[in-house]
Amino acid sequence: MKTSRTLSSVGTMLLLALLAPLGAAARPPQPAGSPAPLPSLSLPPPGFVGAHLVPSEVTSAPAVARPGRTYVLHGRIVNEGSAGARGAVVIRLLRVGNPPLAIGRAAVRLAAHDSAGYGVHIRLPRALRKGSYALVACVRRAGRSGALGCVTAERHLQIGPAPSTRRARASAAAPSGPCSSGAHSLSPFGAHVYPETGNGGYTSLHTDVFLNYDTASNVFLPGTHVVLADQATQCLTDFSLDFERTSPNSKEGPDLTIGAVLVNGVPAQFTFVQPTYPGDPNGQNDPDPRAHAAGQLNPVGGPDNNPFPPACTPELMSTNPNKQFDLDGTQCPANKLVITPSTPIASGASFVVEVDYTGRPGLHNDGDGFTEGWFRVNQPGDAGGFVTTEPVATEDWMPLNNHPSSKPTYDFYDTVPVGKTAIGNGELVSQLVNLPDANFPAGSTTWHWHSPEGVASYLVENSIGSYDLTVRLPSSGIQYYEAQDLAVPKNRAATNKAIMDMQEDVLNFQVPFNGPYPFTTDGVVIGVPNASFEEEMQTKITFANEFIDLDTLHHENMHQWWGDNVSEANYNLTFFKEGLATLGEFLFIAHNAQVAAGGSSAAFEQSLVESFNQYYAGSDLLWTGAPSDPRPYTLFSGSKTYVRPGIAYIALRRILGPSNFAAALQYMQSTYRQGSVTEAQLESAFESFLPSPTASCRAALTEFFTEWWDTVYPPGGGANRPQITGPGLDGGGFHC
Numbered sequence: 001m002k003t004s005r006t007l008s009s010v011g012t013m014l015l016l017a018l019l020a021p022l023g024a025a026a027r028p029p030q031p032a033g034s035p036a037p038l039p040s041l042s043l044p045p046p047g048f049v050g051a052h053l054v055p056s057e058v059t060s061a062p063a064v065a066r067p068g069r070t071y072v073l074h075g076r077i078v079n080e081g082s083a084g085a086r087g088a089v090v091i092r093l094l095r096v097g098n099p100p101l102a103i104g105r106a107a108v109r110l111a112a113h114d115s116a117g118y119g120v121h122i123r124l125p126r127a128l129r130k131g132s133y134a135l136v137a138c139v140r141r142a143g144r145s146g147a148l149g150c151v152t153a154e155r156h157l158q159i160g161p162a163p164s165t166r167r168a169r170a171s172a173a174a175p176s177g178p179c180s181s182g183a184h185s186l187s188p189f190g191a192h193v194y195p196e197t198g199n200g201g202y203t204s205l206h207t208d209v210f211l212n213y214d215t216a217s218n219v220f221l222p223g224t225h226v227v228l229a230d231q232a233t234q235c236l237t238d239f240s241l242d243f244e245r246t247s248p249n250s251k252e253g254p255d256l257t258i259g260a261v262l263v264n265g266v267p268a269q270f271t272f273v274q275p276t277y278p279g280d281p282n283g284q285n286d287p288d289p290r291a292h293a294a295g296q297l298n299p300v301g302g303p304d305n306n307p308f309p310p311a312c313t314p315e316l317m318s319t320n321p322n323k324q325f326d327l328d329g330t331q332c333p334a335n336k337l338v339i340t341p342s343t344p345i346a347s348g349a350s351f352v353v354e355v356d357y358t359g360r361p362g363l364h365n366d367g368d369g370f371t372e373g374w375f376r377v378n379q380p381g382d383a384g385g386f387v388t389t390e391p392v393a394t395e396d397w398m399p400l401n402n403h404p405s406s407k408p409t410y411d412f413y414d415t416v417p418v419g420k421t422a423i424g425n426g427e428l429v430s431q432l433v434n435l436p437d438a439n440f441p442a443g444s445t446t447w448h449w450h451s452p453e454g455v456a457s458y459l460v461e462n463s464i465g466s467y468d469l470t471v472r473l474p475s476s477g478i479q480y481y482e483a484q485d486l487a488v489p490k491n492r493a494a495t496n497k498a499i500m501d502m503q504e505d506v507l508n509f510q511v512p513f514n515g516p517y518p519f520t521t522d523g524v525v526i527g528v529p530n531a532s533f534e535e536e537m538q539t540k541i542t543f544a545n546e547f548i549d550l551d552t553l554h555h556e557n558m559h560q561w562w563g564d565n566v567s568e569a570n571y572n573l574t575f576f577k578e579g580l581a582t583l584g585e586f587l588f589i590a591h592n593a594q595v596a597a598g599g600s601s602a603a604f605e606q607s608l609v610e611s612f613n614q615y616y617a618g619s620d621l622l623w624t625g626a627p628s629d630p631r632p633y634t635l636f637s638g639s640k641t642y643v644r645p646g647i648a649y650i651a652l653r654r655i656l657g658p659s660n661f662a663a664a665l666q667y668m669q670s671t672y673r674q675g676s677v678t679e680a681q682l683e684s685a686f687e688s689f690l691p692s693p694t695a696s697c698r699a700a701l702t703e704f705f706t707e708w709w710d711t712v713y714p715p716g717g718g719a720n721r722p723q724i725t726g727p728g729l730d731g732g733g734f735h736c
């Protein structure tokens with residue numbers, strides 16, 4: 001995730017330092033003596049010189065649409081420009097891996113600032129391969145060469161059976177024991193990396209997010225709510241969500257209030273409690289305050305010599321390493337939202353939870369003192385929010401089951417002042433203009449985004465503000481969204497766009513290693529806030545500080561397979577996906593070496609060997625902690641999470657051979673798609689692709705994993721580092 005946490009860190013930080021004054025100088029002069037933002041409500045509606053056509057919505061094909069048949073789709077189109085416009089709505093059929101296929105077209109003609117409905121006859125081809133097809137309606141926003149605007153019909157066409165997923169689904173036949181409380185954590189006993197998050201007793205299936213957001217005041221207005229569709233895995237008397245309403249960060253933290261909670265439409269009781277360390281034998285309401293204490297390590301220790309594991313990771317207000325243990329032993333905040341329905345929920349039952357809330361979304365101070373969450377954008381003419389949240393800050397703007405293994409699908413319905421743009425995961429379904437109301441006296445727009453794929457807790461994207469949003473439909477059948485804050489200076493914005501345009505090439509380069517791209521869309525959001533990192537938000541990678549670079553794009557796009565499609569089962573496995581994203585950077589370096597050598601595959605392999613040897617000879621920092629047992633303070637700052645596993649994957653690729661290594665990755669992608677993977681499952685997948693699967697080779701590989709993932713070495717390097725490496729690499733090689 002963090003730019004300062006990738007191989008490119010030093011170069012990028014230097015570049016940022018050089019660019020910062022230029023960027024500031026390139027901004028339009030700010031009006032003197034008006035520090036307050038312009039209220040967005042007084043801004044005129046969006047005005048574009050000339051024609052500016054925007055597709056507003058398109059209906060889905062009938063649920064039982066058949067190949068070879070003809071149907072009529074309807075929709076609405078808007079001209080936001082100052083001149084009359086002619087254009088064509090083109091309906092395309094999109095399937096990942098196939099070129100988009102135009103199946104219908106309708107001419108449209110609109111006066112300035114006008115909107116109209118349209119109808120399009122579409123004919124489905126007779127020969128359609130099995131799979132899921134999106135129906136996408138697009139227009140050129142201005143003339144033949146203008147940027148593309150598209151909306152996607154909410155329901156895909158499914159030809160043949162839909163693939164199953166390994167996402168944990170509760171069985172209707174789950175054993176029905178006595179009713180009890182759901183667990184307030186998804187971590188095992190002794191966990192010390194964000195053990196406070198996640199909630200048991202049910203599975204999260206789908207979430208609808210309804211935000212009424214005023215960009216000028218940075219406030220969620222009345223009507224804001226989430227609707228969570230869950231399925232019970234036990235009989236539940238009560239269950240919990242994660243929601244941080246307020247925090248010690250009074251300036252940038254959240255200030256949210258719940259109005260009501262309903263379960264299956266019936267008002268439910270709710271309260272907030274502190275987390276308890278997972279597995280506490282005295283139960284989740286343990287009266288001993290030491291059972292609810294924060295800590296970096298297990299046991300907590302702290303000022304009272306607490307012998308228990310931590311109940312939460314401390315929310316550090318400083319990144320100063322000398323202060324990393326300052327909050328150990330203090331009491332955890334009461335961020336567990338416990339909901340008691342009017343009657344217990346039967347095991348296996350589906351149920352719907354609605355939480356109504358209002359107030360200010362904000363940032364979370366995590367276990368290394370950095371902040372994540374809802375970054376406010378607040379400058380004249382450019383107000384809104386920029387969302388980037390790893391590891392746990394989604395709960396600072398919405399209640400949810402906040403754990404990477406919880407992956408509901410999502411729909412976002414963001415209502416925002418007219419002229420503002422909302423961006424969520426997945427596909428843009430519609431943007432509908434609303435008449436003025438009490439929340440938005442100058443009118444509003446509701447943006448609907450739909451993610452057909454499950455999204456892990458820290459990858460939920462929902463940025464709202466003055467963004468330029470376009471889409472590209474290349475031959476791969478994947479929609480590429482590009483969004484950039486309009487406040488990014490023009491020169492910088494043009495350079496950024498050139499790199500965003502390379503995302504398709506990056507993705508295509510990564511497919512042979514990882515297998516087919518797992519989502520229907522990909523994209524980038526470039527924001528202005530001074531967030532300390534970039535993040536692999538699912539299908540909408542966030543870049544902060546007005547800046548994108550190609551190396552980090554390789555890293556974050558690799559995450560779409562690793563971390564996003566296949567997530568870590570718990571936070572201590574962050575190394576698993578960061579190592580593979582770091583491998584993505586090594587592969588990019590190797591690709592450049594190959595190009596420089598006229599296409600020689602030997603140069604590609606030699607580059608990987610050199611990357612391995614360079615870092616294997618490197619500092620103690622790689623070896624003096626175990627990647628699988630991180631401390632919250634060092635989870636994202638250390639070479640143990642990034643470089644050590646990154647070069648371990650280079651060694652694994654040499655042990656298995658390039659084709660077997662790719663086959664192992666692709667096996668994991670298909671086996672654990674839209675799910676998560678444990679360390680044992682990760683190791684087993686690689687083991688099953690050993691070219692010589694003898695008992696001694698399997699034992700050597702087990703020892704390899706122990707050395708690379710799990711072993712803490714004394715300082716010094718040399719003998720104090722993993723000795724099993726790979727054929728042709730420094731170190732002891734791999735023998736069995």
Ligand SMILES: [Zn+2]
Binds near residue numbers: 536556578
């Ligand atoms: Zn990363």
